[in-house]
Amino acid sequence: MKLRRRQRERLSLWLQYLAFVAVIAVVILAADWGRLREAFFRVDIIESMFPTVITVALRNTILYTLGAFAFGLVFGTILALMRLSRVAPYRWVATAYIELFRGLPALLVLFLVGYGIPIAFPEREIPGGVFGSIAIGLGLTAAAYMAETIRAGIQAVPKGQMEAARTLGMSHFTAMRTIVIPQAFRIVIPPLTNELILLTKDSSLAYVLGVTAQTIEVTKFGRDTLNDRVNATPLLVAGLTYLIITLPLSQVVRRLELRYAKAR
Amino acid sequence: MTFQSAVRRAGIVVAIAALAASAGCAKKEDGETQASGVKLVEKGKLTVCTHLPYAPFQSKDASGKVIGFDVDLMDLVAKDLGVEQKIVDTPFEGIKSGQDLNTGKCDAAAAGMTITEERQKVMNFSDPYFDATQAMLVKTGKAYKTLDDLRGKKLGVQAATTGRDYAKKVAEEKGLQLVEFEDLAAEQQALANGQIEAAINDLPVWTEYIKEHQGGFEVAAEFDTGEQYGFSVKKDGNPELLKKINDALAKAKQDGTYNTIYEKWIGKKPTA
Numbered sequence: 293m294k295l296r297r298r299q300r301e302r303l304s305l306w307l308q309y310l311a312f313v314a315v316i317a318v319v320i321l322a323a324d325w326g327r328l329r330e331a332f333f334r335v336d337i338i339e340s341m342f343p344t345v346i347t348v349a350l351r352n353t354i355l356y357t358l359g360a361f362a363f364g365l366v367f368g369t370i371l372a373l374m375r376l377s378r379v380a381p382y383r384w385v386a387t388a389y390i391e392l393f394r395g396l397p398a399l400l401v402l403f404l405v406g407y408g409i410p411i412a413f414p415e416r417e418i419p420g421g422v423f424g425s426i427a428i429g430l431g432l433t434a435a436a437y438m439a440e441t442i443r444a445g446i447q448a449v450p451k452g453q454m455e456a457a458r459t460l461g462m463s464h465f466t467a468m469r470t471i472v473i474p475q476a477f478r479i480v481i482p483p484l485t486n487e488l489i490l491l492t493k494d495s496s497l498a499y500v501l502g503v504t505a506q507t508i509e510v511t512k513f514g515r516d517t518l519n520d521r522v523n524a525t526p527l528l529v530a531g532l533t534y535l536i537i538t539l540p541l542s543q544v545v546r547r548l549e550l551r552y553a554k555a556r
Numbered sequence: 557m558t559f560q561s562a563v564r565r566a567g568i569v570v571a572i573a574a575l576a577a578s579a580g581c582a583k584k585e586d587g588e589t590q591a592s593g594v595k596l597v598e599k600g601k602l603t604v605c606t607h608l609p610y611a612p613f614q615s616k617d618a619s620g621k622v623i624g625f626d627v628d629l630m631d632l633v634a635k636d637l638g639v640e641q642k643i644v645d646t647p648f649e650g651i652k653s654g655q656d657l658n659t660g661k662c663d664a665a666a667a668g669m670t671i672t673e674e675r676q677k678v679m680n681f682s683d684p685y686f687d688a689t690q691a692m693l694v695k696t697g698k699a700y701k702t703l704d705d706l707r708g709k710k711l712g713v714q715a716a717t718t719g720r721d722y723a724k725k726v727a728e729e730k731g732l733q734l735v736e737f738e739d740l741a742a743e744q745q746a747l748a749n750g751q752i753e754a755a756i757n758d759l760p761v762w763t764e765y766i767k768e769h770q771g772g773f774e775v776a777a778e779f780d781t782g783e784q785y786g787f788s789v790k791k792d793g794n795p796e797l798l799k800k801i802n803d804a805l806a807k808a809k810q811d812g813t814y815n816t817i818y819e820k821w822i823g824k825k826p827t828a
Contacts, residue, residue, distance in 0.1 A: 407742075410749040502712065502735040502746055515649060516736070519716045522653050522674050 337525040341517055348506070349513035350533055356426045356495040356509060357537075361488050363431025368438030373468070375443050386439065393436035399497050402429035406501040422507045426498050434491055438484065445480035446472060478552070485545045489538050510534060587660075593796035594637060597660045602634040602641045605662035607648040610740055612764045612821040613668035614643070625760075625821035626666040629685060630787070632813065633664075633804045648716045648739075654678030657790040663797060664789050668758065670718040671786040679791050682801045684784035685814075686822075690719045691759040692777045693747065693766075700754055700776050707731040712743045712755035719756045722781055747773070760822050 295303065374386035393401065406425045409418055418424040449472050457467035477484075496511035503512050514530025588599040597603050606626065609615040614624040622643045634641040650656040651665045657679055670688055671681045692711075694700050703711075703726060710733045713720035720736060727734050735752050737743040744765060747755045759778060766773050789798050808814040818825050 407745055407749060410751060414750065499715075499736075499738055500742065502737045502742065502751065504710075504733055504735050512736075516715070518653065519649055522678055524653070524655075 331524045332528050334521075334523055334525045337517070337521050337523055338529055340521075341513075341526060341529050345510065345513060345529060345533055349508055349510045349530075350536065352498075352507060353492065353495050353509040353534075354537065355423060356430070356498055357488065357492045359420075359423055359427030360430035360434055360491050360495065363427045364434030364438050364487070364491070365484070367431060367435035369442055369473075371435060371439035372442035372446060375439065376446060390436045390439055393433050394440075396433065398430055398433045398494050399500060401433050402426065402497050403500050405429035405432070422498070422501055422504075425501055426495065429501075430491060430494055430497070433494075434487060438487055441480050441483045441487070442476065445476035448479050449475045482545045482549050485541055485548075489541050492534065492537050492541075590637065592637075592800070594800055595794050595797065596637075596639065596663055598642065600639050602630065602637060602639050602664070603644060603662045604630050604641055605644050605646050605651050605656045605665045606667040607651060607739065608645045610668050610761065612760055614666070625686070625817060626668060626787075628817045628821070629805070629808070629814075630664070630666045632808055633801050636800055636804050652716055654788075654791060657788065657793070663794065664787055664801065666787045668761075668785055669788065670783040672718065675788070677791075679788040680793075680795070680798050681786035681788050682798060683805055684786050685805055686785040688718075688781075688783040688785055689759040690722055690756055690779040690781050690783070691762050691775045692754050692756050692779075693762045693773050694754045694776045695747070695750075696772060696774050698753065698776075702777050703730045703732065706754055709733065709754070710735050710752040712737055712746055712752040714738075714740055714743050714757055717757070718781070718783055719758065722779060723756050763823065 371386045371389060374382040375390070377383055377386075402425070405418075405428050409425075410416075418428065420427065453471055453475065454464075454467055457471045458464070462471070495509055498507070498509050499512045499515075503509075508516070510530050510533050514526040517526035517529075518524060587595065587597045589595050606614045606622070608622065610624075612624055613626045614622055617623050622645075627641070627643065630641050644656075644662055646656055646661065648667065650661075651667050652669065652675055654675070656662050657665060665679070668686075668688075669675070671684060675681070692700070692703065700706055700709075708731055711723060711727075712735050713723045715736050715738055720734075723732065723734055726732070735746065737746060740757065740761065743752075743755050743757065746752050748769075754776065756779075759775070762773070762775050766775070787801050789801070805814070808817070815825060
């Protein structure tokens, strides 16, 4: 039987769909759903986790994330401006910082902040306690990433904007503050939102600092409940709880990207 | 053949290969079953799960070798089986939830683990090999003598341990603020830094810590919770190995090996 090229391609496409469906079917059929449900979906355990998982754990996750994000954003902006500075030592310091903190795992930085600062300054507490430690610890790492994003944003603003502002008699600083940076932030909102989503998950590293019933966040809450009930269901609940934050955020990014695409 | 159709053909091959692989899905079979019926996940090795550091039960010495009370006892079992002990360091949650044993990561768990009813549901325990007492450690010179003195203060516990469960049970009544740490090292660090006022863990663990930090810390209180440590194997999965462990323990207790190991790691055995 001789097929035409068109038909051949169509056949090949269908075969691939078929193979795809077959793989999924095999996985579904081969899995032991009864045992999976027993291990990951015990309704009584799910019920026992509410409302704490929302009122305490999720709330703390959001607080830690926002704290780290705010710290990172402010510090990251300063670093970005330093990297773009005409003063060479500023550039060196900023570059060294970014290279260093981008290379260090967030867990280690958080640990160094949480345990190192109390050793360095005995009997002093980091302002805000655990919240402060996490905001600084995770923020230090986030700032390194955000600095690069923000710098790219500033450089993406057409040069003419700065030139025009200077021609009007504005100082370099005022032009930066009122003309360039606002436009730059518009450009970097999508990547910054990505950073926010990454930070949401990184906030689970808070456990290294030691956790109390008041400062517990989602992942640790899930692991603790697993520990108490000797069942993995709490991990599933914890995982889904993160989606309450990250899915709407992803939507926001998509919307913004669309809007900017239209505005062009 | 055009490039596109070549890609498509390759796609089909990959899909079919994936299908075959998932259908076959052979479990890895590099383990062995010994003549005695004991199953081992790795040939010639008794693979043991633990969570480091937990001195004096298991910790790393200067050369990086894992040593301790549990290690010496499991070595007796390995010797009986004619194999070597291989120690896997893994989070305690995986050990106590039974998952490390279920998924074949290890043949047995030896992690200074208390035998509890909950844990017995997910794994089989050996005969008890150690009576554990919980104790509260404070910095020398602090005026905390009991848990009642700690009202409103921060008390450190280690995640997934019976010490934590004990503290949790009395936390509300005594107005304690529990701070949970992932491992012993972080708990000790926090106590040394003054992030917490006191810390609960197993007594021998603190005895060992005090030995290393002369004069800095003291045990303020002991809580006899009637706990006993046991080694564990996969639930209904390896009765032969469980029997071997029990036999080795019984033999060691009879011929004095147990006492020698006890004195080496824990100190003089209490006469009771």
